[in-house]
Amino acid sequence: MGLRILYFLFTFLLLLLSRSSCCDLNSTTATKHRHRWVEPTVARTVVVDAAGSGDFLSVQKAVDSIPENNTIRVVIQIKPGSYIEKVVVPVTKPYVTFQGAGRDVTSIEWHDRAGDRGPDGQQLRTYNTASVTVLANYFAARNISFKNTAPAPLPGMEGWQAAAFRISGDKAYFSGCGFYGAQDTLCDDAGRHYFKDCYIEGSIDFVFGNGRSMYKDCELHSIANQFGSIAAQDRNSACERTGFAFVNCRVTGTGKLYVGRAMGQYSRIVFAYTYFDDVIAPGGWDDWDHTSNKNKTVFFGLYKCWGPGAGAVHGVPWARELDFATARPFLVKSFVNGRHWLNPSDA
Numbered sequence: 001m002g003l004r005i006l007y008f009l010f011t012f013l014l015l016l017l018s019r020s021s022c023c024d025l026n027s028t029t030a031t032k033h034r035h036r037w038v039e040p041t042v043a044r045t046v047v048v049d050a051a052g053s054g055d056f057l058s059v060q061k062a063v064d065s066i067p068e069n070n071t072i073r074v075v076i077q078i079k080p081g082s083y084i085e086k087v088v089v090p091v092t093k094p095y096v097t098f099q100g101a102g103r104d105v106t107s108i109e110w111h112d113r114a115g116d117r118g119p120d121g122q123q124l125r126t127y128n129t130a131s132v133t134v135l136a137n138y139f140a141a142r143n144i145s146f147k148n149t150a151p152a153p154l155p156g157m158e159g160w161q162a163a164a165f166r167i168s169g170d171k172a173y174f175s176g177c178g179f180y181g182a183q184d185t186l187c188d189d190a191g192r193h194y195f196k197d198c199y200i201e202g203s204i205d206f207v208f209g210n211g212r213s214m215y216k217d218c219e220l221h222s223i224a225n226q227f228g229s230i231a232a233q234d235r236n237s238a239c240e241r242t243g244f245a246f247v248n249c250r251v252t253g254t255g256k257l258y259v260g261r262a263m264g265q266y267s268r269i270v271f272a273y274t275y276f277d278d279v280i281a282p283g284g285w286d287d288w289d290h291t292s293n294k295n296k297t298v299f300f301g302l303y304k305c306w307g308p309g310a311g312a313v314h315g316v317p318w319a320r321e322l323d324f325a326t327a328r329p330f331l332v333k334s335f336v337n338g339r340h341w342l343n344p345s346d347a
């Protein structure tokens, strides 16, 4: 008995120590916890139907109906239809699920661009353009599409960033979702996220931000007509554990395409077991500004990718083929501490 208590005290101290040193955070290896994922015992479903047979006509009205600081999962079931509205899930409303009827039949869409003026007369800027913005933790979306329908910018046009979705909450799960836009489609802003079987379409930096995210079995589809880019990751110091891991994905569409760009000085992007169509720009990767030597501090990795574009993604010396030991943390759901918050049957 005494030994057991000592053991727990010891583990606790170790945990405290590992938390206090910032640059332990440089590693992607999660601290060893004993928690397991626990099935939420209570859930409530509300129905949104534009045709009138549900509880609400709009998605935002359904979100508004959820009490602040709610502690049970609320499934918002969204019937087939295009819901033309801008939606925000505020930080005070965790455990919300958007359940569509299929990503080809249920969508939420809006059309704001960064250069458009908001209600206060100021330009919106990219982060406020998203058709759907989620600030809360424990969000989930299944079988639904999110679109920004602003027209794609021509090369050189300013202020046309137009996000379809922004996720700023922690522990968010997406499955069978579609994200449609052109420049800056999916703002993977902050927190741990898992995307499974999703379709993401865009032209420039169409997955961007400083999230710590795994994209598993997703299609990344470019609609760029000259040059485009997939991922712009914004990790800003070696101490941050953020990064994008694309595992078993497919890269398709039109190019020429950079697969990753160094938005932050310590940008971290890995593609593993991913198929690349013949759409990759020479070099394959972009250092964003050519002045801050990001090519010395970024972590751009590849592991066992394939397809006609797979040669071109090895086009610069600062994006390297990883060995198994280095790749492994990016191949498993523990990259996002998934064991603690993902349903085992979901990931």
Ligand SMILES: *[C@@H]1O[C@H](CO)[C@@H](O)[C@H](O)[C@H]1NC(C)=O
Binding pocket: 023, 026, 238, 239
């Ligand atoms: C972070 O990790 C990288 C790669 O393993 C290493 O080169 C770098 O020195 C580490 N940074 C710190 C501050 O520990």
Ligand SMILES: *[C@@H]1O[C@H](CO)[C@@H](O)[C@H](O)[C@H]1NC(C)=O
Binding pocket: 068, 069, 092
């Ligand atoms: C929700 O929680 C916050 C923080 O604890 C608190 O300030 C707020 O009053 C709560 N709201 C409600 C409606 O209980």
Ligand SMILES: *[C@@H]1O[C@H](CO)[C@@H](O)[C@H](O)[C@H]1NC(C)=O
Binding pocket: 100, 102, 142, 143, 176
């Ligand atoms: C989502 O759609 C897929 C494919 O149509 C279907 O197999 C799955 O059951 C759906 N899942 C949910 C939770 O609706």
Ligand SMILES: *[C@@H]1O[C@H](CO)[C@@H](O)[C@H](O)[C@H]1NC(C)=O
Binding pocket: 287, 290, 291, 292, 293, 294, 295, 296, 316, 317, 318
């Ligand atoms: C790294 O970037 C600097 C500044 O743009 C450039 O001069 C240098 O050639 C690059 N190094 C490599 C290996 O690409």
